[in-house]
Amino acid sequence: MLGIAYLAFPVWAHWIAGASDWSVLEDAPLSPEARRLVDQHLEPLRGETLIDLHAHLAGRGQGSACWVHDDLRSRWHPMSWVRFESYLSAARMGSGDQDALFADRLFALTAAMPLDVQTHLLGFDFARDEAGKEDRDGSFFHVPDEWIYAQAQRGGEGFRPAPSIHPRDPIALERLRTAAAQGARLVKWLPAAHNIDPASPDHEEFYREVIALDLTLLVHCGDEHAVVTPHGFELGNPLRLRRPLDMGVRIVVAHCATSGTGEDLDQPGAPRQPNHRLFLRLMDDRRYEGHLFGEISTITQVNHYQNGLADLLERTDLHPRLINGSDWPLPAIHVLYQLAPLTKAGFLAPEDRAPLAELYDYNPLLFDLILKRAVRHPETGAPFADEIFVVREKLPL
Numbered sequence: 001m002l003g004i005a006y007l008a009f010p011v012w013a014h015w016i017a018g019a020s021d022w023s024v025l026e027d028a029p030l031s032p033e034a035r036r037l038v039d040q041h042l043e044p045l046r047g048e049t050l051i052d053l054h055a056h057l058a059g060r061g062q063g064s065a066c067w068v069h070d071d072l073r074s075r076w077h078p079m080s081w082v083r084f085e086s087y088l089s090a091a092r093m094g095s096g097d098q099d100a101l102f103a104d105r106l107f108a109l110t111a112a113m114p115l116d117v118q119t120h121l122l123g124f125d126f127a128r129d130e131a132g133k134e135d136r137d138g139s140f141f142h143v144p145d146e147w148i149y150a151q152a153q154r155g156g157e158g159f160r161p162a163p164s165i166h167p168r169d170p171i172a173l174e175r176l177r178t179a180a181a182q183g184a185r186l187v188k189w190l191p192a193a194h195n196i197d198p199a200s201p202d203h204e205e206f207y208r209e210v211i212a213l214d215l216t217l218l219v220h221c222g223d224e225h226a227v228v229t230p231h232g233f234e235l236g237n238p239l240r241l242r243r244p245l246d247m248g249v250r251i252v253v254a255h256c257a258t259s260g261t262g263e264d265l266d267q268p269g270a271p272r273q274p275n276h277r278l279f280l281r282l283m284d285d286r287r288y289e290g291h292l293f294g295e296i297s298t299i300t301q302v303n304h305y306q307n308g309l310a311d312l313l314e315r316t317d318l319h320p321r322l323i324n325g326s327d328w329p330l331p332a333i334h335v336l337y338q339l340a341p342l343t344k345a346g347f348l349a350p351e352d353r354a355p356l357a358e359l360y361d362y363n364p365l366l367f368d369l370i371l372k373r374a375v376r377h378p379e380t381g382a383p384f385a386d387e388i389f390v391v392r393e394k395l396p397l
């Protein structure tokens with residue numbers, strides 16, 4: 001029985017991950033209730049450009065130089081295989097599809113959004129050893145810079161490349177300069193997956209170049225469950241960002257670090273703290289006011305919302321420093337989004353639940369946006385401020 005379920009994995013992976021019908025692409029109409037919810041939450045943003053600071057591209061190396069670890073292709077490593085298949089299945093990638101289709105699908109859903117969107121397409125570097133050599137066995141997948149540049153160009157206006165550049169790569173500085181020349185504003189790191197310690201003094205030259213080129217680092221902090229992280233979650237401790245922040249590097253902390261706990265590096269021996277609290281400690285440090293920001297993708301997911309959604313809604317003083325992201329394709333992985341517990345915890349009005357569920361089937365990107373527009377602090381009723389969701393001139397992103 002288990003064997004049959006296992007062999008039938010592509011079917012149930014799609015059911016779990018890609019259950020959204022994406023009916024927007026078939027021009028299916030929304031119900032009046034769902035239309036009303038969309039209008040209510042987008043009306044204040046009319047005339048603005050939405051921002052999505054965090055959208056992934058990925059592929060199997062079919063028609064591209066994207067690379068995937070063998071374990072992810074093998075049913076002998078079911079945990080890794082299921083994770084990556086769910087990821088691709090969420091973007092509706094079949095096993096024979098060319099990698100460009102992953103980007104095409106994102107372009108189509110973005111084009112169907114009711115307002116213009118500026119989307120940053122993220123690359124993914126290899127993990128590297130101390131000498132900067134690619135550690136393929138310690139890597140999960142790889143999305144090269146050139147692929148990101150080509151897809152951003154293909155996507156046209158509204159899509160910006162955001163390559164992932166490991167600071168130990170011997171040609172890291174050259175790659176940074178190319179990124180800037182290609183119109184990138186962001187460089188993505190996932191320290192636990194890439195084996196990057198942001199606190200290392202070895203990266204100071206890299207940080208100086210990031211500042212000189214007016215680039216911003218988008219750094220995943222907190223635990224990570226979407227990818228395998230053989231290098232340990234401790235590298236994702238937000239307090240490890242103090243060195244680049246002290247140097248003046250502009251940093252956006254992905255997901256506002258809303259998962260896991262970290263060592264309190266400021267007070268050795270003190271109990272571990274939720275990572276999002278360590279992130280908030282940095283946000284409250286006045287020295288970092290002009291160059292530390294938080295990105296709010298995934299914070300409404302079932303495995304994140306208890307870690308910080310209430311804190312972030314309540315801290316309206318920090319909203320000018322929060323920025324929206326989708327973490328595409330995660331919004332299309334159904335199991336990650338559970339509206340019942342969010343409603344029960346008081347974050348969602350009960351009447352919004354059915355229209356939101358309808359939006360999930362319609363366009364998972366629009367669902368993700370409207371869900372974050374709809375959540376309220378259970379006690380104060382504070383929503384996320386409008387400015388979080390739109391391109392702001394004062395932010396060089």
Ligand SMILES: [Zn+2]
Pocket residue numbers: 054056327
């Ligand atoms: Zn991500």
